[in-house]
Amino acid sequence: MGDVSIFLQHLTNGISLGSLYALIAIGYTMVYGILRLINFAHGDIFMLGVYLTFYGVIYTPLPWWLVFILAPL
16 A cells, blocks of 8 residues: 555656646747747746745745745736
8 A cells, every 4th residue: 555655646746847847848938939039047037936935935924825826926
C-alpha cells in the first residue's frame, strides 16, 4: 500500500512541475511570437511572484488561498 501512495505522490509532483515548465514555455513562446524579441526578464517576473507569495504566506495573517489570489495582482 505504501508503494502505491509514494508512486501517486511522485506522479502528482511530476505533473505539477511539468505543468509549471509548460506554462513558462508558453509565456516565452507568446512573447517571442508577438514581439519577435526574447524577454529575458520573464523568469525574473516569475520569481518575483514566487517570492511575494512565499512572504505573503509566511508573514501575513491572511489565509494561504487568499495570498495566492492577491500575490499576482
